[in-house]
Amino acid sequence: MRAPSPQDKQVWPPAPLLPWQDTGAAQPEEGRRKSPSEPPGLSPQPVRKATDPRGHWLLLAVGLLLASGALVLNGYVTNVVGETHAAPPAAGPPSPELERVRRGGPMLNLTGSQVASVRLPAKTLALTFDDGPDPAWTPQVLDALKKHGAKATFFAVGSKIAQHPELTRRIVAEGHEIGNHTYAHADLSEVPGWRLGLELSLTQQALAGATGLHTTLARPPYSSTPAAVTGPQWESLKAVADRGYLLVLTDLDTKDWARPGSAQIVKAALPSRGRGAIVMMHDAGGDRRQTVEAVDRVLGALADQGYRGVTVTQALGMPSAHRQAKPVERFAGAVLNVAQRGSKAFTESLSWVLFAAGVLTLARLGFFAVLAWVHARRTRGGRRRRGRAPAWLAPPPVTVIVPAYNEAAGIQATIRSLVNTTYQGALEVLVVDDGSTDDTAALAAALAFDNVRVIRQHNGGKPSALNTGITHARHELLVMVDGDTVFEPATIGQLIRQLADPTVGAVSGNTKVGNRRGMIGRWQHIEYVIGFNLDRRAFELLDCMATVPGAIGAFRRSALIALGGVSTDTLAEDTDLTMALCRAGWRVVYEEKALAWTEAPTSLGQLWKQRYRWCYGTLQAMWKHRRAVLERASFGRRCLGYLTLFQVVLPLLAPVVDLMAVYSAAVGDPLPVVAVWGGFVIVQALTGWYALRLDGERASALWVLPLQQFVYRQLMYLVVIQSVATAVLGVRLRWHTVRREGTFDASPLPRTPAGTPS
Structure with missing residues (x-):
């Protein structure tokens, strides 16, 4: 590459910072006044004062608040915030009510003064699926049910309803039933009352936003057969019932979540002696390939025995568990679902960005x-x-340019360091006082060095002072130094x-x-x-x-x-x-x-x-x-x-x-x-x-x-x-x-x- 020569003049005309701005951004605080010693064509027009914007700090605070909300919501959904696990069985003798529950059927109505439980009629099978919907396994379960013309009840997790509303709508459209399985799969026996209510209500909102429906059925996570209900679980069951829910436990827990093999799942799901049964399976929470295979085999085997696969409410001859949600509830649910999906996308994208x-x-x-x-x-x-x-x-001659504006505190130290140089060539020092309001120029001149010149000009900004120095410089090589x-x-x-x-x-x-x-x-x-x-x-x-x-x-x-x-x-x-x-x-x-x-x-x-x-x-x-x-x-x-x-x-x-x-x-x-x-x-x-x-x-x-x-x-x-x-x-x-x-x-x-x- 050849060295550019002084004749290679390449000038970019003054350009604004942004398309909607004027030039003049580099003005001093009192506005721009042209110096007589300044080269022509270098001074912009005077500009009015401008204050720094302040509203963006509010926007930043709002942005951080929204980001915090997204992280908390996603953490709540994924059980990072307020994570719960199955509670250990409580010690001590059970209450009489709990004893009746343990000896009763899987369908509980605790809204009255007495504990009421029922069992399904003979030759009636109510398949139930917990923890969904899941985009990988729920469609396969639905296909297996459709193949046999069977209906089932899906106890769905509210956060997954919000994440996959299209699957929830398919479940309803194909005639199946949806129950409340909490929003974040929390163990209701381990959470305070406000959290229990929040888990149930958020699920209802998510369901309303996805389908326009509410449900009257609920199954707490980590529950199983009536005989397995613990003391703390009994208290949480009563709290759920107080909110108007019918509680659905199970007769046959297949424990398919442990993936024991499809044959073992089928064996656990088959009722004995023609009895009716509510069967618990899972359509989410891991690899459910064995569950899908077992559903097909169970329905095929029971059909030959005269069983009918129906929803829980159909099995008992009850009205559907679905209720129409109000428009405001649908809107609130839709907002919740969008917020949850947005928080998930935000958190995942943020992880990649980080x-x-x-x-x-x-x-x-x-x-x-x-x-x-x-x-x-x-x-x-x-x-x-x-x-x-x-x-x-x-050694070639050198001009040192010192632009100075109110530099009285240090200008003499600067000049002394320049003059006391070991450089052997000719040296001139130009101190350009840019309209200082202190004694900068007087202190510089008071040093009385032969090779130091002090040039005074009206306040025009540092670029103006530098241009003045360039104009008055006697030599080709320039050194610029702050005051x-x-x-x-x-x-x-x-x-x-x-x-x-x-x-x-x-x-x-x-x-x-x-x-x-x-x-x-x-x-x-x-x-x-x-x-x-x-x-x-x-x-x-x-x-x-x-x-x-x-x-x-x-x-x-x-x-x-x-x-x-x-x-x-x-x-x-x-x-x-x-x-x-x-x-x-x-x-x-x-x-x-x-x-x-x-x-x-x-x-x-x-x-x-x-x-x-x-x-x-x-x-x-x-x-x-x-x-x-x-x-x-x-x-x-x-x-x-x-x-x-x-x-x-x-x-x-x-x-x-x-x-x-x-x-x-x-x-x-x-x-x-x-x-x-x-x-x-x-x-x-x-x-x-x-x-x-x-x-x-x-x-x-x-x-x-x-x-x-x-x-x-x-x-x-x-x-x-x-x-x-x-x-x-x-x-x-x-x-x-x-x-x-x-x-x-x-x-x-x-x-x-x-x-x-x-």
Whole structure:
């Protein structure tokens, strides 16, 4: 690839963030006033103030509430929430009523003052099927019944009715009967009264939503013959009867759920001596192949003996158990059924999304660590991807541009670090005071360095200040540095040496957090080393550098002029400029030895303002350069694809990930959740250890990494949510200033790293 020349002017006209927005997103808080020293054609029109949108936090809360509801509903259906099991038999002598039940028939009417039970007439068979409907086995059972012209009673689980309403409608349409088998197959003898009522009523709602019917029959889960009723079960049977149900137990329990073989099931289902019987089978809950085969054989054998297969109510000559539901009950049931199916689909899709997110995150960490290792080896050997860059015959002159707005706390430390450089070439420093309301300009001029010029202009924003510096720069090679950043003595030389390669249009330096003593500072230190500097090593090898940070970067003036200067379209002018350079064909590289110490925000509020602006500006830049995805060069697909996936999509999913983790730990065994979380922290720690080693930093900084997962991570994904909402709603964000503490005037720099280990 040839090196772009200054005559290769490629200018993208100012583009809005989104189709419904104007330009001018990068305006300072007081609006835009054009500076006389600013190059023509670079200043947008003034814009009115805009406040950040607030309604989306309500939408986020509602979304999380709906997600929580979906998880709880699906957990309730699958017995994760409030799971019950069969209760052990109660000790002690039974009551007289319970004794009568145990000696009576399987059909119980407990609504009167006396216990009433009946048995089926002779030569009458009432097949009953529990735990369905099931899409695999219920249709086969229905086909077997239809083959013999028999009818049966299906004690259906409400959650499965909601999940498979079409099967429920088929059961009713073919003349069979449906009974209530609770909503989540809960042991009613083990739940409180409110849960018992909820189980029964939800099933009725689901049945009404699917078929428009209610039922008067009920069979509690884990029940069997009257003789097997325990004391706790007796209490629950009375509670069910109090709600108007007729209770149906069984004469013959085939225990087909144990899959003893179809022959054994047939043997258990055949009444003796021509007696009538209610037979219990199952059409769900596992492999029911043996049950289906047994149904066919039982009906065939009993037909020869003169038996008739009917529903429970038909066997006793009673009216149908089905009752028409009211319209409002049908509507409520339909809503419940849709909600349950939606919760199941949501939970299943979320599981796949979480799995994919975990795999992508781990793959990214591993892949970028490998690329960083390759980059370190090439750098250590003095080689770059396209070969070793030729050395300068003599150190070229350099202009350093320092845009400054209310930087009185640290501007003198910044200028001193620039002047006290070991770089041997000619050096000029331009401090562009962008309408500061403090003593920034006076403090810069008071230093009275011969090679430092202070240029004052009306407040126009950082891009305007940079453009002013570019216009007044005397030299081709430019270094840009923020007014809260200080350089190491060798930094300028390390940056400039990469520009000896004529294909390189910009160089990113290694930004480090100077005020890292507090917890917030330590978190940012970890993020800068792992999340920024490690990534830039990989981005250089992949030719998809997204950002040369404003804190430290070197550029060719001719390349910037060819682009029309620094764009004022976005709040992330550094990202916008870097993407434009890459699209113009310039290489952008990373120089890890070019160290710059920056003052990071010291409070969560200040950190929020900074990252909000960064994230929003990055979204603007991504939208502005979206057509790069279709260009022949792979930069757009790699860079924008990476940013979209890892800096937009995955952070937007992060709240649901946390919600899922908390939910799983609360309702189930927390050990798997803790194990997964611990595994991710270990992988991050290993990657962080390697990144710190490459930067010559102490690995002891990693002790704050686990704590970072509980505050810092949440803050970062909330920033993304806020930024995306701001962009989608079309609100133009103001420039958020961060309060300066004067870190480098008040205290010495942290220990200077020893450099990349050899």
